[in-house]
Amino acid sequence: MMEGRFYSWMRRGLRALEGARDTVELDVTIAGQNPVRATLPLAGPGQVEGLRETAVVGVDPAPGSGDHRAGALPFVTFRDPALPWSMSPQSPDAQGRLTPWLALICVPQDRATIHRGQMLDVLDADDLQTEDGASLLPDPADAYLGAHVHDPDGTAGDAEPGARAVSRLVCLQQLVSGTAYFACVVPLFEAGRRAGLEIDPGDADGFAWDLASPRLRTPVYHHWRFSCGPGRGVEDLLRDLSAQVLDKSAAAEVAVADRFSDPVPSLSDTKLPLRTLFSPVDPPSPTPLRALTPALKATDGRGDVQLPLPSYGAAQAEAEDASDDAAPRWFREVNRDPSLRRLAGVGAALVRAQQDAMVGFVRQSAGAIDEANAILGRAHAAKAMNRGLTAALAKADAPTLTLFAMPAADRMRVGNGAARKPLGAALAGRDLAVLSAPGLTRRASRRSVDAAELAQAFERVGTEMADGHDVAGASIAPELATGMIDAGQASSIPAAAPDARRFADLLADLADNGLRDLDIKTTETPPEVTAWADGLRDNSAQPSRRDEPGPVDDPLGLAQDIASALDPDRSVPPRIAARLDGAGIDPEAPLPSRVLTEPVWPEPVIDQVLKMAPDVLAPAFSQMREDTIVGMRYDAAAMEAIMVGANHELMRELRWRGLPCEVAVSPVRRAFPAPTRGGTLDPDLLPLRNWGDTPLGSHAAQGADAQGAGVDFVAIIRSSLIRRFPDVTVTLNRAAEDGQGRILDTRRQPVAPAITGTLGEDLIYFGFPPVGDLMADAGWFLTFTQPRVGLSFGINAPSDTPPRGVGELSSWNALSWSDLQGGTIRRDALDATPLEGLRWGSGGAAMAGILLERPVTVGLHLSDLLTVG
Structure with missing residues (x-):
C-alpha cells in the first residue's frame, strides 16, 4: 500500500506545450499588420543561478545524522511539485518518461571537498570508482528513476496532484556502512554544470558527468552531511530472526547430593530435574521426598547429633521444620525437593551478598x-x-x-x-445573603437592608485584617456605620473605631449573637468603641413575636x-x-x-540471579546463535523457591542484628523489572505469611505494577533488534488456516507481554500470560511489528542468497541489494515483469512505489520455537 499518490513528473507553463521543449513559436500581429512568426528560446539549465532558500522543505536523513541505515536511500523534498522538470531540455520519451534537470548524489567525504565558488558552492570529488572500475555515481540517464511528485492527500484528479503536492529526488546509490557522506543536489546536464561554475555554457549538450571518469567538479544547489551506521535496519534484522531448537539434554537432571545419602541411603540413586527459571520443557511439579525429612532434623534415626539443613521459610510458615506433615504445602515442597532447595539456597546467597544494604533498607522502611x-x-x-x-x-x-x-x-x-462540583462553584453568582449568619439575615430581611452590601462590609474587614492592613478610622468604620444607620440599627455612631482588633471582634460578636448580646468589657475597650456598641444596643428594636422568622430556606x-x-x-x-x-x-x-x-526490596530478583548464578536462569544460554529466538516455559515455582530462600536468610539476619519485627516479613518479592507509576513498587508475589496451605508457584500478586502474574510462554532473543529499535512491538497473535498454511488471524486482539527485561548485553526476554493450549487449533505466532514512522525509501541489506528475478520475489518489500548486482539502481537491473501492479523502470511513480519502505510484520509460529528434539 503506497503512502499517498505518486506521479512520474509534472510541468507547468510553456514547457508543458506539445512539441519542442527548448523553443516556442508565436504568431505576433501588430496594428493590423500581417502576423509575424517568432521563435523564442526557453530558459534551461544553462540559465539557472541557483535555488531559493525556501525551495527545499525537507531532507532525509537529517543533517548531521550518524546512524543512517546503509540500505536506505537519502532523499530531498521540494516545495514546488514541478521543480525537477521545469528546466529540463528534453521531452518525454516514447514510454512517457521525462528526465529531470536536477539529481541527488552522495559522495564519500574522504573523497571530496565542498568550497564556496563565485556564485554557488562547488563539489570537487576524486577517486569515484571501485577497484573493478565501476563508478560510485548513478547513471545520469537513469535519473528519472529517482524523481517523482508526491500527493500526500491522494484526493486530486488523475491529471493534477493536490494542493499539498511536493516533488522529491531520491538518491539511487547503495551506501556503505560506517562511511560519512556529502548529499548534494546538483545539475544533471552539462549546460547547468558550466553555468554554475561561471563557465559559458555555449551549446553544451549531454549530461554533467561521465561514468568512465573518476573525477567530478560540479556546482551544488543544496547539500548536507550525514554518516551511515550499521548496514542492517529494522526490516533486515526482523527478516534475519530465526528459531533455534533446544533438545532435551538442555533440561538436565541433578542427582540428590551425596550428603543426603549418608543419613538417608535410599536417596543415593535418586535423580530429579535441574530446575531453572526458564525451561525448554513444561516445568515439572515439585517432587517432595518424604525420605529427605531426617536430614532436616538435628538428629538422625540413631539419635546421633548432626548439623541440620535449614528449613527455608520456617518463620513465615510458622513451622519448626519441613518434616512436619501439618506444615503448609509450599513449605514442604521447597524444603523436601532437592532441586527447589538448590534454588532456595541461591536466594539465600543473594541476600548474603548484599545483606548490609538490605538490612538498612528494612530498618529505614520500618x-x-x-x-x-x-x-x-x-x-x-x-x-x-x-x-x-x-x-x-x-x-x-x-x-x-x-x-x-x-x-x-x-x-x-x-x-x-455529573452535577457534582466544588461548593465555591455552586455558590458562584448567588445572593450573598445565603453566606450571612442567621441573625444578620433575619434583621436584614426585616429592615429591608441590602444584605449583600452588609456581608461585603464584613468580608472586607476580615480580608484587611488577614492582610495586616489598618482597619481603624476612615478605612472601614464609616462604611459600616453608614450601612448600620441605613438599616435603622443606630442613630448615632462614632465616625471612627480606634482599636481595629477590638472593632473586628465586635463584628464577629454581632454576626454570632445579634445586638442584644454584644460582649463589651469597658475595662478593656476604649470609650469610643463602648459608646459605639451602646449606641447600637440602645437603638436596636426589640423584635416582636410577629417579627420572629420562620424556618430558614435552603435555596441551593x-x-x-x-x-x-x-x-x-x-x-x-x-x-x-x-x-x-x-x-x-x-x-x-x-x-x-x-x-x-x-517493605518491598526494589531490585528485581532476576537481575541479581543474572549476576551471581546465571546458570539458574535457563540452560544452554551460551549456545544461542546471533539473530535467533528460543521458546521457553516460565517456572513460577522456581522463582518462588528463590524468594523463599532470600526471605528466610534476610529474616535470620534481621533477628541476628536485633531489629524487632512484628511479623515474619518477606521484603524480597519483586521478581522482574518494571517501571513504577510514581509511587512505591508493587510486589510481584504475596507476602509469604499469606500463602497458606497452597502449592508453590501459585502466589502471584495482582498489583498495578506486579509482573509475572501467571506468565507461561517466554521468548528469549539474541539480537540487537530491540536495543537498536526499541519501538518494535512484540506480541502473541492467533494463527489461522487459509488452505495454504498458517497465517496471522487479524480478527483477534494480540496478547501483549506481561514481563520483559534484558539478560546481559544482547539477550532480551518477553514473557506472556497463559492463553490456553499453545498448540491448539492453528496455534499462535510470536509476532514482531515495525511501527510506521514517517516516509522512507530503501532496499534490504545484501544477503548471502544468489540474485533473484522479479518472479522469485514475494513482494517488492523483499527486494535486496544482492538482487540488483551493483552499487546503483539502474533501469536494466531487473526485468520488467509486473509485481504488485508495479513495473521496474517504467517511471518515477512506479519506482517510488517499489522503493517505498513499508512497515514489516514478522511472525514465528510457536511450534517452531517450542519443538524439543
Whole structure:
C-alpha cells in the first residue's frame, strides 16, 4: 500500500506545450499588420543561478545524522511539485518518461571537498570508482528513476496532484556502512554544470558527468552531511530472526547430593530435574521426598547429633521444620525437593551478598511505617474530637453550614453524579445573603437592608485584617456605620473605631449573637468603641413575636451535602490515604487501626540471579546463535523457591542484628523489572505469611505494577533488534488456516507481554500470560511489528542468497541489494515483469512505489520455537 499518490513528473507553463521543449513559436500581429512568426528560446539549465532558500522543505536523513541505515536511500523534498522538470531540455520519451534537470548524489567525504565558488558552492570529488572500475555515481540517464511528485492527500484528479503536492529526488546509490557522506543536489546536464561554475555554457549538450571518469567538479544547489551506521535496519534484522531448537539434554537432571545419602541411603540413586527459571520443557511439579525429612532434623534415626539443613521459610510458615506433615504445602515442597532447595539456597546467597544494604533498607522502611502509624493514631483522635461538632452541624440551617464551610469551598464537592462540583462553584453568582449568619439575615430581611452590601462590609474587614492592613478610622468604620444607620440599627455612631482588633471582634460578636448580646468589657475597650456598641444596643428594636422568622430556606439544597462532606468518617480517610501513599489505605473505606505494610526490596530478583548464578536462569544460554529466538516455559515455582530462600536468610539476619519485627516479613518479592507509576513498587508475589496451605508457584500478586502474574510462554532473543529499535512491538497473535498454511488471524486482539527485561548485553526476554493450549487449533505466532514512522525509501541489506528475478520475489518489500548486482539502481537491473501492479523502470511513480519502505510484520509460529528434539 503506497503512502499517498505518486506521479512520474509534472510541468507547468510553456514547457508543458506539445512539441519542442527548448523553443516556442508565436504568431505576433501588430496594428493590423500581417502576423509575424517568432521563435523564442526557453530558459534551461544553462540559465539557472541557483535555488531559493525556501525551495527545499525537507531532507532525509537529517543533517548531521550518524546512524543512517546503509540500505536506505537519502532523499530531498521540494516545495514546488514541478521543480525537477521545469528546466529540463528534453521531452518525454516514447514510454512517457521525462528526465529531470536536477539529481541527488552522495559522495564519500574522504573523497571530496565542498568550497564556496563565485556564485554557488562547488563539489570537487576524486577517486569515484571501485577497484573493478565501476563508478560510485548513478547513471545520469537513469535519473528519472529517482524523481517523482508526491500527493500526500491522494484526493486530486488523475491529471493534477493536490494542493499539498511536493516533488522529491531520491538518491539511487547503495551506501556503505560506517562511511560519512556529502548529499548534494546538483545539475544533471552539462549546460547547468558550466553555468554554475561561471563557465559559458555555449551549446553544451549531454549530461554533467561521465561514468568512465573518476573525477567530478560540479556546482551544488543544496547539500548536507550525514554518516551511515550499521548496514542492517529494522526490516533486515526482523527478516534475519530465526528459531533455534533446544533438545532435551538442555533440561538436565541433578542427582540428590551425596550428603543426603549418608543419613538417608535410599536417596543415593535418586535423580530429579535441574530446575531453572526458564525451561525448554513444561516445568515439572515439585517432587517432595518424604525420605529427605531426617536430614532436616538435628538428629538422625540413631539419635546421633548432626548439623541440620535449614528449613527455608520456617518463620513465615510458622513451622519448626519441613518434616512436619501439618506444615503448609509450599513449605514442604521447597524444603523436601532437592532441586527447589538448590534454588532456595541461591536466594539465600543473594541476600548474603548484599545483606548490609538490605538490612538498612528494612530498618529505614520500618521507621516510615512507625511514622505512618503515628499519623493514623492522630487521625483517629481527630475523628473522635470532631464527632461532637458534626452532630451539632447536622442541626444547623443552610446559611450557617455554608458560612462554616466557606474556607474549604474550593475543595468540598457537593451535588450528585455529573452535577457534582466544588461548593465555591455552586455558590458562584448567588445572593450573598445565603453566606450571612442567621441573625444578620433575619434583621436584614426585616429592615429591608441590602444584605449583600452588609456581608461585603464584613468580608472586607476580615480580608484587611488577614492582610495586616489598618482597619481603624476612615478605612472601614464609616462604611459600616453608614450601612448600620441605613438599616435603622443606630442613630448615632462614632465616625471612627480606634482599636481595629477590638472593632473586628465586635463584628464577629454581632454576626454570632445579634445586638442584644454584644460582649463589651469597658475595662478593656476604649470609650469610643463602648459608646459605639451602646449606641447600637440602645437603638436596636426589640423584635416582636410577629417579627420572629420562620424556618430558614435552603435555596441551593446544600445543607445535607455540606453536613455529609464535613463528617470526619468521610472526610478524614481520603486525606490520610493521600499522606500515606503506598501504605495500602483505601480512601473510601474506614481507617485501619495500624499499617502493617511490608517493605518491598526494589531490585528485581532476576537481575541479581543474572549476576551471581546465571546458570539458574535457563540452560544452554551460551549456545544461542546471533539473530535467533528460543521458546521457553516460565517456572513460577522456581522463582518462588528463590524468594523463599532470600526471605528466610534476610529474616535470620534481621533477628541476628536485633531489629524487632512484628511479623515474619518477606521484603524480597519483586521478581522482574518494571517501571513504577510514581509511587512505591508493587510486589510481584504475596507476602509469604499469606500463602497458606497452597502449592508453590501459585502466589502471584495482582498489583498495578506486579509482573509475572501467571506468565507461561517466554521468548528469549539474541539480537540487537530491540536495543537498536526499541519501538518494535512484540506480541502473541492467533494463527489461522487459509488452505495454504498458517497465517496471522487479524480478527483477534494480540496478547501483549506481561514481563520483559534484558539478560546481559544482547539477550532480551518477553514473557506472556497463559492463553490456553499453545498448540491448539492453528496455534499462535510470536509476532514482531515495525511501527510506521514517517516516509522512507530503501532496499534490504545484501544477503548471502544468489540474485533473484522479479518472479522469485514475494513482494517488492523483499527486494535486496544482492538482487540488483551493483552499487546503483539502474533501469536494466531487473526485468520488467509486473509485481504488485508495479513495473521496474517504467517511471518515477512506479519506482517510488517499489522503493517505498513499508512497515514489516514478522511472525514465528510457536511450534517452531517450542519443538524439543
